[in-house]
Amino acid sequence: MELLTGILTSTIALGAIYAASSVSLALLWGSISMLNLAHGAMIVIGAYGSVAVVTGLGLPWWTGLLGGMIAGAAGGLLLYVSQVRWIFGKANFDLRIIILTMAFSTIVVDLINNLIGAKILRQPFQVEGRFDLGALSIGHQTLLVVCCSALMVLLLQLVVHKTNLGRLIRAVSQDITAARLNGVPVQAVIFQVTVLAGIISGASGVLLTSSTTVYPGAGFDPLLKALIVCVLGGLGSIPGALAASFALAGLETTVQYTLGVKWGFPVSLLVVVLVLVYRPTGLFGRQELERN
Amino acid sequence: MTHSPQHLLEVRGLTKAYGAMKATNDLIFHVDRGEVLGIGGPNGAGKTTLFDLLSGVTPPTAGRILFEGADITGLGASAICHLGISRTFQLNAVFNSQTVADNLKTCAYFGSEKRLVPGLSYDRRSEIRAAEVLDLTGLTDYADVMAGALPVLQLKLLMIGCAIVSHPKLLLLDEPVGGLNPAEIETCAAVFRQLRDFHGTTIVVIEHVMSFMTAFADRIMILHHGAKLHEGAAGSLADNPEVVDVFLGVSGAADSRKGAQAEEVGNATS
Amino acid sequence: MRSMKSRDLLILLLFVGVLSLLPALGLSRYVLGQITLFILWAAVVSQWNLVFGVAGILSIGHMALFAVGGYATALMGLYFGMSLWWTLPVAALAGLLMSLVMAFATFRLRGAYVVVVTLAIAMTVYQLLVTDVACFRQTQSVCYSFSGGARGLSRFGDFGFRELLGYSSAPLGNFYLSLIMLALSILVAIMVVYSPYGQAFKAMRDNEVCAASRGIEIRKYQAIVFAVSGVFTGLSGGVYAGVIGTFGPQVLELPTLLFLLSMMVVGGRGTIWGPVVGTIVLALIDEGFRDLAAWRNTAYAAVLSIILLTLPEGLMGGFASLRKWALSPRKEG
Numbered sequence: 001m002e003l004l005t006g007i008l009t010s011t012i013a014l015g016a017i018y019a020a021s022s023v024s025l026a027l028l029w030g031s032i033s034m035l036n037l038a039h040g041a042m043i044v045i046g047a048y049g050s051v052a053v054v055t056g057l058g059l060p061w062w063t064g065l066l067g068g069m070i071a072g073a074a075g076g077l078l079l080y081v082s083q084v085r086w087i088f089g090k091a092n093f094d095l096r097i098i099i100l101t102m103a104f105s106t107i108v109v110d111l112i113n114n115l116i117g118a119k120i121l122r123q124p125f126q127v128e129g130r131f132d133l134g135a136l137s138i139g140h141q142t143l144l145v146v147c148c149s150a151l152m153v154l155l156l157q158l159v160v161h162k163t164n165l166g167r168l169i170r171a172v173s174q175d176i177t178a179a180r181l182n183g184v185p186v187q188a189v190i191f192q193v194t195v196l197a198g199i200i201s202g203a204s205g206v207l208l209t210s211s212t213t214v215y216p217g218a219g220f221d222p223l224l225k226a227l228i229v230c231v232l233g234g235l236g237s238i239p240g241a242l243a244a245s246f247a248l249a250g251l252e253t254t255v256q257y258t259l260g261v262k263w264g265f266p267v268s269l270l271v272v273v274l275v276l277v278y279r280p281t282g283l284f285g286r287q288e289l290e291r292n
Numbered sequence: 293m294t295h296s297p298q299h300l301l302e303v304r305g306l307t308k309a310y311g312a313m314k315a316t317n318d319l320i321f322h323v324d325r326g327e328v329l330g331i332g333g334p335n336g337a338g339k340t341t342l343f344d345l346l347s348g349v350t351p352p353t354a355g356r357i358l359f360e361g362a363d364i365t366g367l368g369a370s371a372i373c374h375l376g377i378s379r380t381f382q383l384n385a386v387f388n389s390q391t392v393a394d395n396l397k398t399c400a401y402f403g404s405e406k407r408l409v410p411g412l413s414y415d416r417r418s419e420i421r422a423a424e425v426l427d428l429t430g431l432t433d434y435a436d437v438m439a440g441a442l443p444v445l446q447l448k449l450l451m452i453g454c455a456i457v458s459h460p461k462l463l464l465l466d467e468p469v470g471g472l473n474p475a476e477i478e479t480c481a482a483v484f485r486q487l488r489d490f491h492g493t494t495i496v497v498i499e500h501v502m503s504f505m506t507a508f509a510d511r512i513m514i515l516h517h518g519a520k521l522h523e524g525a526a527g528s529l530a531d532n533p534e535v536v537d538v539f540l541g542v543s544g545a546a547d548s549r550k551g552a553q554a555e556e557v558g559n560a561t562s
Numbered sequence: 563m564r565s566m567k568s569r570d571l572l573i574l575l576l577f578v579g580v581l582s583l584l585p586a587l588g589l590s591r592y593v594l595g596q597i598t599l600f601i602l603w604a605a606v607v608s609q610w611n612l613v614f615g616v617a618g619i620l621s622i623g624h625m626a627l628f629a630v631g632g633y634a635t636a637l638m639g640l641y642f643g644m645s646l647w648w649t650l651p652v653a654a655l656a657g658l659l660m661s662l663v664m665a666f667a668t669f670r671l672r673g674a675y676v677v678v679v680t681l682a683i684a685m686t687v688y689q690l691l692v693t694d695v696a697c698f699r700q701t702q703s704v705c706y707s708f709s710g711g712a713r714g715l716s717r718f719g720d721f722g723f724r725e726l727l728g729y730s731s732a733p734l735g736n737f738y739l740s741l742i743m744l745a746l747s748i749l750v751a752i753m754v755v756y757s758p759y760g761q762a763f764k765a766m767r768d769n770e771v772c773a774a775s776r777g778i779e780i781r782k783y784q785a786i787v788f789a790v791s792g793v794f795t796g797l798s799g800g801v802y803a804g805v806i807g808t809f810g811p812q813v814l815e816l817p818t819l820l821f822l823l824s825m826m827v828v829g830g831r832g833t834i835w836g837p838v839v840g841t842i843v844l845a846l847i848d849e850g851f852r853d854l855a856a857w858r859n860t861a862y863a864a865v866l867s868i869i870l871l872t873l874p875e876g877l878m879g880g881f882a883s884l885r886k887w888a889l890s891p892r893k894e895g
Contacts, residue, residue: 035674086871095620096870098677099827103863103870106820110860220816224685227678235674262693266686273667273679280670347775369774378775385772387765389832398761403777410758454776 015249020149022226024200030236038101040219041108046202054124064125072202076195121214234285306355317518330509338518348372378460388440396422403458506551567756605747607837609791615831618767623680631799639718657796665788688814714810830876
């Protein structure tokens with residue numbers, strides 16, 4: 001019984017983190033077909049942003065999340081200005097942006113390594129304490145992370161479905177030529193989407209590293225997990241990413257509890273690959289017949 | 293079950309559903325050896341979907357496709373190519389990074405038979421076939437031009453060339469003359485007539501240009517919402533009020549009559 | 563096309579010929595070692611290019627093929643004490659098997675999905691290696707894991723050049739072996755690209771549905787391109803292990819991945835000589851930043867970014883455009 005509650009709480013905690021981490025990827029791919037491999041860099045930027053605001057400026061712990069979001073926004077801005085802006089709509093955008101964002105990520109990690117140092121830091125966005133309800137024991141931090149993740153995802157859904165920006169994003173994602181012809185300021189929309197994605201990635205970086213540590217390479221593993229989650233859920237589908245987050249979290253946790261920690265990722269990947277054999281565009285992905 | 297004489301292509305109850313939407317709805321028709329079947333219909337009628345089903349690009353949801361009496365339902369695109377069915381595409385589809393000559397050789401080599409273990413160079417037969425089609429389509433001067441750099445007419449001719457270089461028994465043409473001026477249409481039509489008359493290729497052609505289609509096709513089938521709306525001789529189109537209503541319009545009806553008459557005159561004088 | 567193939571074979575002959583004369587320049591041990599290293603990278607990238615550039619399959623897990631080849635050689639040398647020459651066929655086989663795993667995993671996938679799955683497969687191999695801490699051998703107080711874990715393997719033998727050529731000339735043996743590997747890799751690439759196989763790969767890349775409709779069995783040729791590159795990449799891994807003397811999971815880390823990807827992209831993917839040109843450029847950058855080692859990654863990431871933003875077809879594409887512009891007829895007046 002304790003094993004099950006342990007798995008359940010871990011699944012919810014991990015799933016929430018995966019969800020927060022992957023919706024930003026889903027947003028960018030869904031709206032402008034951009035596989036953002038700089039997501040890991042945004043995560044790290046957000047994490048360090050939180051440290052900078054709280055430890056550096058001496059502000060209260062909860063401002064860490066805001067610091068992460070601002071840092072993430074800056075990262076998104078930089079990404080747009082240095083890469084997306086120039087090649088969006090040009091030939092082979094999909095492939096080029098994948099490699100470019102990988103390069104971006106490398107540069108960011110180098111910058112952090114060289115300018116800030118590789119010292120392992122503690123994420124200040126934390127609360128202590130646990131709730132103990134009989135057999136169930138949940139840390140306050142876990143609850144905080146889950147709540148913040150849920151809030152973030154909800155806010156994103158609100159933006160996408162209820163705001164003007166969301167309407168424009170959906171127009172651009174469906175048919176970019178039609179959007180342009182209808183007077184949608186495409187570049188401005190893309191700029192906002194990239195910054196928005198940066199904000200979410202940065203925030204998720206704060207939440208993620210709150211239970212681990214902050215160091216320059218902290219973004220890569222979450223990036224990989226987020227990629228797998230998005231691919232399983234169907235690239236571009238935010239509901240898909242959510243479902244896949246919890247499914248994968250559950251699978252990984254169960255495997256880790258039973259077979260051992262190191263088998264968590266390999267088994268999860270195997271399952272995802274098998275799912276993709278039957279549904280090549282993920283569980284909720286767009287089934288498009290491409291005639292090139 | 294015996295069929296005599298056997299239809300070259302027989303389609304029984306073919307359906308392609310995307311959820312609740314039926315792109316192809318319980319189609320039943322056949323094509324006989326040596327004839328030209330035209331397929332028309334408004335946009336979204338399911339014409340290209342039908343070609344995707346026939347050429348193995350998409351699997352049907354229900355129904356059967358028989359080619360030369362054998363069931364080819366559900367076979368993949370390359371298998372169907374090897375059986376002798378070739379197609380062209382609405383959006384120009386050639387291999388842009390290769391020259392015209394290489395395009396034809398590649399299609400000749402891989403299209404004519406299933407290559408279990410390809411060699412390290414093309415065989416003589418593929419090279420000869422490619423040269424023949426180069427001549428037939430009038431592309432000899434463009435042999436070493438990159439396919440991606442071709443003007444529109446030559447691009448279409450190349451695509452047609454790649455489709456016929458494997459000597460298909462059945463050729464599916466998807467809007468082959470769309471966007472061409474009358475002189476260019478005639479160039480393509482000349483190639484098609486050669487295929488029909490000298491090579492005995494059976495042809496199914498989707499077109500919007502009614503004058504071309506009614507002049508070229510023996511029978512015409514009109515699709516609407518994935519189902520068959522009308523099937524009959526080329527001249528009979530304008531006589532079906534539903535067809536005129538849904539698809540032709542008044543001027544289209546006049547065009548189709550003109551086209552059918554031109555073909556009759558052509559047949560009478562030749 | 564036949565003349566282009568002859569031209570490229572001639573270039574290969576000249577290229578290898580020129581390289582083979584390099585040791586006569588009396589280069590230092592260090593420089594010769596670096597050139598040897600980059601010769602092996604060029605061999606790997608030339609094969610990766612077949613999958614990524616020629617066939618258009620966006621696999622970024624190629625280093626996994628290299629890694630299994632290297633580990634096959636290192637493990638067999640370490641545990642069976644055999645001469646590394648005998649391990650090379652095994653390294654090639656390991657590369658082949660790993661490549662088929664990637665092929666099957668990505669058969670129905672396209673584009674970004676291939677990127678993610680192949681990356682994940684390579685990272686899984688990396689993780690399994692790095693988390694291998696269980697004691698496999700024990701010597702006195704030191705515990706060794708089966709694969710060497712994060713530290714990797716060393717002292718598993720070599721190709722015997724020290725015995726054959728003497729200590730000071732041993733690096734020459736490594737150099738020429740690597741050069742043979744590169745020549746083989748490029749030769750295979752030339753033979754493949756100019757054959758019906760290569761045409762099938764390019765057709766798949768240009769327009770997959772059209773290729774299938776013209777009789778090209780897509781899955782078969784996907785498997786073939788993976789398999790061919792797997793054999794020769796695995797082989798390169800084995801040679802690398804024997805030449806360098808150590809082999810560890812570092813080859814699977816992201817900086818290495820980006821480094822090799824840069825060689826392919828900067829040079830010009832899909833071309834025969836792009837990988838070689840790219841390797842030379844990246845080697846120069848690497849050398850140039852030897853003193854500023856902390857900024858090395860940034861240097862080639864920046865070069866890669868600039869090339870992708872300005873010359874998407876890489877340097878080879880740039881040369882081709884330049885040639886076209888130079889040869890185009892000038893307008894009169």
